[in-house]
Amino acid sequence: MDVFYEMGKLPPDAAVVDTVRTGTRRLEEKLRGLDVDALAISDYNKRYLREKLRSLRGSLQLNSHLLSWVLYQTGKPAAQTVLLDYGGGSGTLSLLARAIGFGTVVYNDIYEVSGADARTVGQAIGLEADAYVVGDTNDVVAAFKSRGLTCDAVVSYDVIEHVYDIEKFFREIAQLAQRRLTLVLGSGANDANPKIRRDLERQHLVVELKDREPVEGQKDRDTLRSYLSLRRELIGEHAKKIGSTGSASILDVLAARTRGMAGEDITRAVEHLKATGELPAAPRHRTNTCDPRNGNWAEHLMTADYLRGLLGREGFEGEIVPGFWPSSTNPAKEAAVLGLNSAISLLGPRGLPLAPFYVVMATHPGR
Ligand SMILES: C[S@@+](CC[C@H](N)C(=O)[O-])C[C@H]1O[C@@H](n2cnc3c(N)ncnc32)[C@H](O)[C@@H]1O
Known part of the structure; x- marks a missing residue:
C-alpha cells in the first residue's frame, strides 16, 4: 500500500x-x-x-x-x-x-x-x-x-x-x-455526504439533549452535560444576577433559541431579552450545537x-x-x-x- x-x-x-x-x-x-x-x-x-x-x-x-x-x-x-x-x-x-x-x-x-x-x-x-x-x-x-x-x-x-x-x-x-x-x-x-450529515445530526441531538458518561482519556475542557440543560442553567443564573423577571417558560424558550451560542453571547441574549422583551432568532440549522461554556462545536455542519x-x-x-x-x-x-x-x-x-x-x-x- x-x-x-x-x-x-x-x-x-x-x-x-x-x-x-x-x-x-x-x-x-x-x-x-x-x-x-x-x-x-x-x-x-x-x-x-x-x-x-x-x-x-x-x-x-x-x-x-x-x-x-x-x-x-x-x-x-x-x-x-x-x-x-x-x-x-x-x-x-x-x-x-x-x-x-x-x-x-x-x-x-x-x-x-x-x-x-x-x-x-x-x-x-x-x-x-x-x-x-x-x-x-x-x-x-x-x-x-x-x-x-x-x-x-x-x-x-x-x-x-x-x-x-x-x-x-x-x-x-x-x-x-x-x-x-x-x-x-x-x-x-x-x-x-448524506450519510455523514445524517450521522452527525444524530450526534448533535445526543449532545444537545443528553448528559454523557465520561470515557477514559476524557478531555477536561469539554462539558458532559446536555448542552440544552447547561444553557438553561447559565441563562437562569444570569437572569437572577441581573434581576430579570422573565418567566420560567420564556427562559426555556431562550435556552432553545440560544443553541449554537456560548459564553457572553448567551448572557447578552438574557440581557437583551430583559431590556427589549425580544428573543434571538431561531438557530439557522436544525441541529448544529456547541458547548455553551467554551464554544466548541459538536461537528459544525457547514x-x-x-x-x-x-x-x-x-x-x-x-x-x-x-x-x-x-x-x-x-x-x-x-x-x-x-x-x-x-x-x-x-x-x-x-x-x-x-x-x-x-x-x-x-x-x-x-x-
Ligand atoms: C478533533 S481535534 C483534531 C486534532 C488534530 N488536528 C488531528 O487531526 O488529530 C480538534 C482540535 O482543534 C482544537 N481547537 C478547537 N478550537 C480551536 C481554536 N479556536 N483554535 C485552535 N485550536 C482549536 C482542539 O483543541 C483540538 O485539538
Whole structure:
C-alpha cells in the first residue's frame, strides 16, 4: 500500500509527491517504534495517538495528502516554506511536516494540555516543531508578528468544524497573508455526504439533549452535560444576577433559541431579552450545537456554499474539494475504496457527496 490514497487525486508535480512520500516513510518508521505508554503526556492524547497508530496507514494517507497539496499550492521548496498547523491536537501533522523538511513549522492548539503533549511527542521522536503556540487565531497572529515570521500556508484537519466563530477565524487567518498564503483545511464534517450529515445530526441531538458518561482519556475542557440543560442553567443564573423577571417558560424558550451560542453571547441574549422583551432568532440549522461554556462545536455542519462565501469575503480564491477514503486490508472494502476514490477523482468538487471529508483549498494573493 502506498503512503497516498489509492486512486486519490495527487498534485500534478512528481517532485512534490516524491518529497512527501520520502518524508512520510521516514515518519512511519519512527511512529512504528513509538511507545505511547512511555510518553509523559495526558491520557487524552495517549488515547488519540493510540487510535492514530492503530490506523496508521489511513492517518498517514490523510496527512500526506494534505501536505502534498500544501507544497504544490505554495509553489515553494519545502525548506523555504513557513507552515502553520492550526488546532494540531496531538501534533501528527506537524511531525510529518518536519519529516518532509518544511523550513519552519508552527504548531497551534487552543488546548494547553495538547500544546505541551505535542511538544513532548515531537521531542521523543526527534521531530520537534519550531514553536508551539497555545491559543486562538488572534494569539497565533500575534505570535507570528512577535517572531517576525511570515506564514506561507495553514494546514489543519478536523478543526474548523469546532471553531466557535468561524467568520472571525477566516478574518484573522487572512491577517497572516503578508505574502501569498495557502489554506488547506480538511474536515470530516462533510455536509454534502448524506450519510455523514445524517450521522452527525444524530450526534448533535445526543449532545444537545443528553448528559454523557465520561470515557477514559476524557478531555477536561469539554462539558458532559446536555448542552440544552447547561444553557438553561447559565441563562437562569444570569437572569437572577441581573434581576430579570422573565418567566420560567420564556427562559426555556431562550435556552432553545440560544443553541449554537456560548459564553457572553448567551448572557447578552438574557440581557437583551430583559431590556427589549425580544428573543434571538431561531438557530439557522436544525441541529448544529456547541458547548455553551467554551464554544466548541459538536461537528459544525457547514455547506460548501457558506464556506466559499467566507473565503471570498476575506480575499481568498479557492474551492471546497473532496477528500478520499483510506486503504483497507479487507479485500471487499478495498475494492469499494478504489471505486469510490476513482469516482471522486473524476468528479472533482462534484464528488463531495461521495467523500469522507472535504478540504478548503484556497489562496490569498497577499497584501
Ligand atoms: C478533533 S481535534 C483534531 C486534532 C488534530 N488536528 C488531528 O487531526 O488529530 C480538534 C482540535 O482543534 C482544537 N481547537 C478547537 N478550537 C480551536 C481554536 N479556536 N483554535 C485552535 N485550536 C482549536 C482542539 O483543541 C483540538 O485539538
